[in-house]
Amino acid sequence: MEIPDQETADRFVSVLREFLEEEKVPDPWIYFKGRGRGALSPKFNVVIYRNSKGKFKIVSTDDFLLSRLLNGQGIVTSKEERIDLDDAGTGCPIGGVLIGIYHHRQRRFLYKEIDVSFFQSPFFEEKRYLDEAARISLKLLEEVGASPEDTMIYICSGHIHSKTKEILRKKGYEVMVTEIKEPLQDLLENALKDYLRERFNFDGFFDPKKDDPREGFQYARKWLKEDPERMRFAKTGWRYFKNFT
Numbered sequence: 001m002e003i004p005d006q007e008t009a010d011r012f013v014s015v016l017r018e019f020l021e022e023e024k025v026p027d028p029w030i031y032f033k034g035r036g037r038g039a040l041s042p043k044f045n046v047v048i049y050r051n052s053k054g055k056f057k058i059v060s061t062d063d064f065l066l067s068r069l070l071n072g073q074g075i076v077t078s079k080e081e082r083i084d085l086d087d088a089g090t091g092c093p094i095g096g097v098l099i100g101i102y103h104h105r106q107r108r109f110l111y112k113e114i115d116v117s118f119f120q121s122p123f124f125e126e127k128r129y130l131d132e133a134a135r136i137s138l139k140l141l142e143e144v145g146a147s148p149e150d151t152m153i154y155i156c157s158g159h160i161h162s163k164t165k166e167i168l169r170k171k172g173y174e175v176m177v178t179e180i181k182e183p184l185q186d187l188l189e190n191a192l193k194d195y196l197r198e199r200f201n202f203d204g205f206f207d208p209k210k211d212d213p214r215e216g217f218q219y220a221r222k223w224l225k226e227d228p229e230r231m232r233f234a235k236t237g238w239r240y241f242k243n244f245t
Contacts, residue, residue, distance in 0.1 A: 001063075003056035009048055012058065012070055016046055019069055031056065039075055040065075041178040043157040061157075062177050064169060079152035079174060081105055083144070085137055085164070086156040086180040088192040091213065093220045093235050094202050097129070097160065098192050099136045102184035103144045109187045110143060112136045113195070116233060124237025130163040137164045138171075148172030156180045200233045 003009045013032045020034030021042075029049050036044035046060040060066040068074065082104045089097040096119065100111035114136065118129040141151075153168055153175045155161050165175050193205040204223055206216025224230050224244075234241060 001058050003048065003058055006056065009050075009056045009058075012048060015070055015072075019075065020044075020046060036178075039176065039178060041157045043179075044177060062165075064165075064175075065177060075176065080150040081146065082152050082154065083141065083146055084154045084180050084184040085140075085161070086184050086188055087133070087158055087160050088188040089195075090158060090160055091217075092192070092196070092205075093217065093238065093240070094204075094224070094230075094233050095196055095200055095235075097133075098188060098195060099133055099140065100184060100188040100191065101137070101140045101144065102187065103146070106144060108144055109184070110140050111188060111191050112140060116235065119235035120237050124235070129160065133160050134164040134167045137161075138167070146173075148174075152176065154178055154180065200230075202233075 003012065009031060016032065016034055019036070019038075019040060021037040023033045023035065025033055027049075029051070030047060031050055032046070032048040034046050035042045044061055044065065046058065046066060048056060048058045050056045058066070065075075084102045084104070085099070086101075087097055087099050089095060096116040097114040098111045099114060100109065102109050114129055114132045117123060118132050123129065141153075146153075148171055151173060153173050155165055155168075155175055155177055157177050157179065161177075165177060168175050189207055196202045196205050202220070202223060204216065204219040206213065206219070224234055236244075
């Protein structure tokens with residue numbers, strides 16, 4: 001988005017400093033750079049830069065949220081209900097991905113699977129998993145009776161939710177992109193552990209919060225090599241598997 005003049009750029013910087021942790025960078029073209037703090041995910045980034053002609057532009061990882069901040073609407077609107085939405089399994093080469101929600105007032109945890117086929121050709125190249133993540137998210141919200149009028153959605157900042165957050169906002173939900181913590185994080189990781197064991201007989205689950213992901217990945221690689229038939233359980237759309245031997 002273009003910024004008309006330096007006065008407007010300075011006004012934007014003043015607003016953003018209320019919500020973002022400013023990063024000092026040596027690049028002379030960067031006028032302001034900041035990342036989320038507090039309720040905002042640190043993955044929410046905003047950069048204001050000016051080109052060789054002195055024109056200002058602003059870019060962010062979430063233009064909807066950026067617009068809210070700059071328009072004085074703040075981070076969120078208060079709602080009666082809160083639902084957290086997250087995923088598990090995107091970094092695991094085996095199996096699909098679980099999309100889960102936690103309804104705070106109901107203390108209710110639900111999840112559904114994006115089948116592994118969405119991470120294999122041709123669906124993976126077509127990014128059909130983004131549509132499936134959105135479809136599943138809406139289905140889960142329907143099952144707990146969530147309505148846009150009284151429900152605030154806190155959603156993980158992962159790429160797999162990029163279409164989900166857009167669709168939820170179009171349907172009228174308030175959506176906060178942030179880092180999802182307890183209780184949903186543990187509930188979903190435990191569900192993934194059971195899912196991998198029960199669906200694929202794979203006991204090599206690794207917790208990305210506690211375990212070395214490289215070791216977990218190598219264990220999964222070894223498990224796949226032990227039996228070529230297991231490749232049908234793998235996310236073979238990944239570039240990693242193009243030369244997998």
